[in-house]
Amino acid sequence: MTTTIAKKGTKATLVIRDARVFDPASGIDTRTDVLIEKGQITRIAPGKGNVGDAQVVDGAGRLLLPGFVDLHAHLRSPGREDEEDMASGTRAAAAGGYVTICAMPNTDPVVDNAAVIASLAEVAEAEALVRVAFLGAISRGEKGEHLSDMWDMAGAGAAGFTDDGRPVADAGLLRAAFQAARNVDLPLSLHCEDLDLAGAGVMNEGTVSAQLGLAGIPATAESADVARNLEIALYEGARVHIAHVSCARSVAAVEQARRAGGRVTCEATPHHLVLNDESVRSLDTGFKMNPPLRGEADRQALVEALASGVIDCIATDHAPHASQEKETPFEEAPFGVVGLETAFAVLFSELVAPGAVSLEVLVQAMSANPARAFGLPVPAITEGQEANLCLVDIDEEYEIDPAAFYSKSRNTAFAGRKVRGRVLLTIAAGRMAHNIL
Numbered sequence: 001m002t003t004t005i006a007k008k009g010t011k012a013t014l015v016i017r018d019a020r021v022f023d024p025a026s027g028i029d030t031r032t033d034v035l036i037e038k039g040q041i042t043r044i045a046p047g048k049g050n051v052g053d054a055q056v057v058d059g060a061g062r063l064l065l066p067g068f069v070d071l072h073a074h075l076r077s078p079g080r081e082d083e084e085d086m087a088s089g090t091r092a093a094a095a096g097g098y099v100t101i102c103a104m105p106n107t108d109p110v111v112d113n114a115a116v117i118a119s120l121a122e123v124a125e126a127e128a129l130v131r132v133a134f135l136g137a138i139s140r141g142e143k144g145e146h147l148s149d150m151w152d153m154a155g156a157g158a159a160g161f162t163d164d165g166r167p168v169a170d171a172g173l174l175r176a177a178f179q180a181a182r183n184v185d186l187p188l189s190l191h192c193e194d195l196d197l198a199g200a201g202v203m204n205e206g207t208v209s210a211q212l213g214l215a216g217i218p219a220t221a222e223s224a225d226v227a228r229n230l231e232i233a234l235y236e237g238a239r240v241h242i243a244h245v246s247c248a249r250s251v252a253a254v255e256q257a258r259r260a261g262g263r264v265t266c267e268a269t270p271h272h273l274v275l276n277d278e279s280v281r282s283l284d285t286g287f288k289m290n291p292p293l294r295g296e297a298d299r300q301a302l303v304e305a306l307a308s309g310v311i312d313c314i315a316t317d318h319a320p321h322a323s324q325e326k327e328t329p330f331e332e333a334p335f336g337v338v339g340l341e342t343a344f345a346v347l348f349s350e351l352v353a354p355g356a357v358s359l360e361v362l363v364q365a366m367s368a369n370p371a372r373a374f375g376l377p378v379p380a381i382t383e384g385q386e387a388n389l390c391l392v393d394i395d396e397e398y399e400i401d402p403a404a405f406y407s408k409s410r411n412t413a414f415a416g417r418k419v420r421g422r423v424l425l426t427i428a429a430g431r432m433a434h435n436i437l
Contacts, residue, residue, distance in 0.1 A: 011039030011430045012387060015051045019059025019391060023066050023381040024360045025368040034064060036387045039430020044383055057425065057437060059391065065363055066379035067099030067130075067388040067428060069370040071189065071267055072164070072243060072315035073340065075101075075132075077123065078116075079108025084320040084408050086120075090129040092318070092340040092407040094433035097390035097423040100131040100376050101318075101340070104164040105142070112137035112148040114156035121157065130428040133159035133376060135189060138177045142166050147176055154184035159374050162189035164243065165290070167225055169195065171232065178238035187239035187265070187374060190229050192250070193291070197221035202331050204277040204292040212281065214331065219298060222291050223249035230257040230264065241373060242266035244317050246291035248301035255310045265373040267315035268302050270343045271413045274350045275299070279413070285326045286413045289317070290335035306365060307357045313370040314362070316343050320409030337413045341405055345419040348394060353420060390434075391425040398422060 016034045021044065023029075028044070035043040035051060070093065076084040084092075093101050103120070105111030111120065117134050124132040136153035140146045142163045150161055161181055168174040168190070181188050198221040203209050205216025226242055230253055233240035245251055245266050257264045271289060276296045279287040287293060305311040319336025326333050344366065351357040371378040379388035400417045402410035426434035 012427050012432045013037050013053065014055040014057055016057045016059045016064060016391065019062055019064040021064045021381055022359070022363065024364050025066065025378065026380050026382045028381060031061060034381065036427065039387055041381065041383055041385050041387050044381065057391070062424065063392045063394055064381065065097070065390050065392060066367040066381055067390050067426060068097045068344065068366040069376055069379065070098050070101040070316050070318070070340065071241070071313060071370045071374055073101040073103060073318040074106070074320065075103045076320055077107065077120070082408070083322050086123050086127040086132070088406060088408045089318070089340070090127070090132065092338070092405060094129045094426045094428060095406050095423060096340040096342070097344055097392065097426055098130055098340060099379055099388040099426065099428035100133065100371065102133045102135055102159055102374065105135050105137040105162065106165050110137050110141050111135070112140050112142070114149060114152040117153055117156040117158055129433040131377070133374070135160050135162050135164070137161065138163045138168055138188065139173065144169055144173065147173065147180060150177070150180045151184060154186055158186065159376065160187045160189055160241070162191070162243070164189065164191055167191055167193045167195065171228065174229065175232050175236060178233055178236040178240070182236060182238040185239070187241045189241040189243050191243050192222050192225035192229055194221045194225045197224065201292070202288065203280050204294050206277060206295050208277045208280055212283070217292050219247035219249065219294060223247055223253060226250045227253045230254070230262060233257070233264070234260060234262045237263070239263045244269050244272065244291060244315065245302065245311065246272045246294050247298040251301055251305040251310055265312055267313040267370070268306060268311045269315060269317045270339055270346045271337060272299065273302050273306065274346055275413060283330045285328065285330055285333035286337060286411055286415060288330060288333050288335055289319070289337055303351065303356050307361060309361070312365060313373055314343065314347065314365045315370065316340050320407055321411045323410060326411045337411050338405070338407050338409050339412070341407065342400055342412060342414050342419070344392065344423065345421040346414055346417070348421040349419040387427045387430050389427055390423050392421055392423050394421045396420065396422045
């Protein structure tokens with residue numbers, strides 16, 4: 001598997017003084033100094049000694065965390081660079097504390113062959129501020145009819161495969177995809193949705209949809225497909241990652257499959273963990289996403305599953321859209337919201353600060369766990385490691401302002417929300433990617 005990163009610029013040399021270094025995967029939680037030389041962590045110890053020409057950053061007790069890893073981001077390149085591109089998307093990622101992101105293949109053209117991956121890797125090396133891994137499509141053109149060239153894409157560095165945004169409805173094709181992915185030991189990341197059950201729904205099916213008169217998408221449209229896909233994955237002994245789970249029965253199916261020995265990981269998004277379908281009463285298209293925001297019982301089930309480790313990864317499903325596309329009636333607007341720049345602050349404020357989820361669980365789910373799930377470099381704050389970390393001020397309260405986003409798009413579900421936890425500095429692959437100190 002290959003990840004790419006901009007090669008311009010020099011490796012960072014700096015000392016971060018007096019930060020709270022918190023890395024659960026490395027077993028470290030202490031207030032100390034961290035010296036980084038030419039992009040490598042060379043010393044973690046208190047001391048005011050001579051550090052040569054190193055830039056000095058005053059950590060002031062702020063949190064120094066392993067950088068985050070996002071398994072589900074849409075960079076819209078190639079094809080819709082007006083909404084996002086490699087430079088803007090990775091700049092947004094760096095501002096959110098991310099050091100690695102996985103780009104989805106539902107672009108124009110679809111990433112379904114090795115040549116497209118190779119082309120994107122060249123763009124990433126020239127423009128990206130953080131590592132970018134690419135997922136290849138499961139089926140050609142994401143049409144669900146014929147398998148893509150998975151073997152060749154694996155050779156070109158694909159980190160996994162997905163028909164993101166579209167379920168693989170043909171069970172035989174899905175079984176063949178699991179077999180192909182197993183042969184190259186890569187995961188399938190599955191958008192789970194029974195399209196016949198989902199119908200023409202635009203939000204969660206329930207009391208709110210009935211009162212608004214909007215067509216609903218029942219939770220069973222997701223959970224039924226999750227159950228089927230896990231059964232096939234178990235039978236084939238393949239790696240499977242369930243994308244953006246949104247309801248309790250999906251979580252239960254994941255837990256059951258894992259107990260049965262399945263090689264199963266799954267992700268939840270910040271918006272599904274924090275919001276419910278009551279938000280849709282405003283008919284603000286910033287709350288339209290697929291899967292839709294569910295009822296409160298499902299949201300609470302997701303939080304409990306994250307706290308217990310059943311949900312092991314947080315992903316943003318960062319989905320930029322042009323303003324004119326979202327500024328339409330709710331029924332007509334496209335699904336999806338951006339999330340790279342708000343994920344940590346929203347989850348820290350809404351889940352960690354109130355005590356629903358520990359900081360350790362959140363950091364693991366945003367960093368080491370997703371990296372391991374897809375075989376990506378695991379960020380670690382340990383001596384001798386390449387610097388992949390972020391400095392966060394969890395005491396700083398601010399209001400989310402979409403106009404200040406580095407992303408080209410503004411379609412957030414959290415506009416105007418007051419949060420705590422601003423990312424001040426991000427070092428990705430040893431290079432300074434974000435610094436607002």
